[in-house]
Amino acid sequence: MRQTELFSKTRKEVPKDEVSKNAKLLIKAGFIHKEMAGVYSFLPLGLRVLNKVMNVIREEMNASGGQEILLSALQNKEIWESTGRWSDKAVDSWFKTTLGSGGEAGLGFTHEEPITQMMRDHIRSFRDLPVYAYQIQTKFRNETRAKSGLIRTREFLMKDLYSFSRTAQEHDEFYKIMQTAYTNVFSRVGLGPFTHMTYASGGSFSKYSHEFQTVCDAGEDTIHLCEKCSIAVNDEIFSDQPVCPACGNKNLSVKKSVEVGNIFSLGTRFSEALGLKFVDEKNESKLVIMGSYGIGPARLIGTIVESFSDEKSILWPSAVAPFSVHLLLLDPSDDMARKQAETVYNALSAGNIEVLFDDRDVRAGEKFADADLIGVSLRVIASSRTTKDGTVEVLDRRSGKHTMVSPDTLASHINAHL
């Protein structure tokens, strides 16, 4: 894409009430727009990153047997009353609204209730199970403290998968598959080295649930990390001495962290309240065993920016970068340099490499500052200088290494360094 055609601009100013590093950088870089506290819109560059994150998640869910659906945001009060979660005392983050035809509706902050109700139409027999259904859908939570940018918002896309199993064993097997799928997601988006499976409180049906916590100064959670096992325990579940549940190690490190995902065994809590049963092989009626598994794609983006940025620049991991290459034309009034840049742009685009081409008529310093801010790790520079020996300059921002590359071999050089 040509930068002259991209409507969003980098900015020097951010809204006065914005305090988080990730939102400040993403607003300055033209990725997001702040609508109000805890509510952000996605501009073209931000939506590109969001789509890449969502596709990584979607691929891992599909590979785990998930079937994608799309549930409504508007929630039927009666269904939530069945489980005791309609009351504002039980759930303090509801957004509720009034129907023109009378009565109230809620805006979903999660979807256990409606999906359990819906599955009553599709699950009758053991032959219909197991079922794994997920969506990537907009949730609403009436947060009173929304000061962490994309990490805690009042409206956000969430991938939520729900599992429906016949037995505790079948549930446990899928729960392990999800642990692997989640590990894959965080690894693919670049957060693997800082993200730890974390024991958290489990509710009525299991001792623990599991969170995935990314160590990060902007985090709102506190974990106790066992460096030997690379697993952690959420501070909230300790009454006394923290200890690693895997190896018994008592020498744990206390870290601030962001909860980037969670997986939860629900047992029969929802199937019982809403009457989701199946007839088993012995013709006996049984309650379906459920689990739920959440990841917030935009929260991941916020965490990635907190982890891979300084005050003036972002450095996106390749898999989620808005473009693979940022091509800068430094001397737009030099016909040779422009011709070289156009040739490179066309050749890389023809090779299905996603290129953001800074073809603007602005000075080099502004181009470098904007490119640092926008955060693509591979930079290709065409200038009066590079045309002299017929090469272009490639900068890999991760290593800081500059390489002069012939346009003929550029595409393969890029593909080798993505």
Add this chain to the structure above:
Amino acid sequence: MRQTELFSKTRKEVPKDEVSKNAKLLIKAGFIHKEMAGVYSFLPLGLRVLNKVMNVIREEMNASGGQEILLSALQNKEIWESTGRWSDKAVDSWFKTTLGSGGEAGLGFTHEEPITQMMRDHIRSFRDLPVYAYQIQTKFRNETRAKSGLIRTREFLMKDLYSFSRTAQEHDEFYKIMQTAYTNVFSRVGLGPFTHMTYASGGSFSKYSHEFQTVCDAGEDTIHLCEKCSIAVNDEIFSDQPVCPACGNKNLSVKKSVEVGNIFSLGTRFSEALGLKFVDEKNESKLVIMGSYGIGPARLIGTIVESFSDEKSILWPSAVAPFSVHLLLLDPSDDMARKQAETVYNALSAGNIEVLFDDRDVRAGEKFADADLIGVSLRVIASSRTTKDGTVEVLDRRSGKHTMVSPDTLASHINAHL
């Protein structure tokens, strides 16, 4: 996909309060689930159709120069007060809610206000224009009469594009590009022959706006159609004798129709209220000229089902069908027939043809009835009978024609008949 792995089932019953043909059929076929009046969720088959419709729209918007973004559903009251549209008297379909931190927020029923406000950060000079930005995003409208299934819902995805132009002429040129893009969308999803550009009321800045109306008994609108020009006039704009605005013909046919899209010249209504200006070539400050352009993907699906179905079956146009081929194994206990079906399934899947494979252990009559309901137009049948001469039977439901085809040439036969 194997039908034994698809969690959704066809159903005989529909909710008692469901009166619309499109929702009844889509619920029976397992495409959608009714959450409450005017609120539906999408099951795997329904989401496949929705994604296909959205991709057709997305391709046409991108080809017209549109840049995709994603705005928030939650709306800032102050911005809407600037244009006089916050009041429930001005807009009777608001869903509003209360913020935990105090104050009210709305749920967007359209996005002129927030996108105009947002563009103030990105449009300064004539060099920044024109801009065409669109989203496919969930809208909320507090409908009191929601009895038309997917055609009128309280929560729905909408593609809304907004144009920002320097001059009336630049606006008019893009408005014509959108007329063509819209015509392409309706043609590609199969509604072309029944869909007519329709003159409707224009607001303060233009005499007319344009709707795209699909002639359909389930429609809530009435149009006067000029059969000669294939254009129409909405009943709402006539005070006396209807006449074709293109050719003067007074012999117009009165039809029921569904508004499947609309395009609207907004002039400076929103840019003036919210202060969206640019500096032109003469260094003069000018208001940006705007337009808005909407299509509801799910309303399109409802209209397609109304247009291509009878009481027991749907017949999807190829471009939006959930699968390209429905493969039915009629004698699952016959090893030869099962082997033939498996071979065909693997070969077509390897050829990137989307196949729904009815590998269930149920009787042939149920498979045919379900396949009629699910609505894929190309059906491939493998049975004890077809294995005898080594062919499979292909039924094109549109023509009713049966053809015996060798598995070797099946993929090319399918590709020629999509």
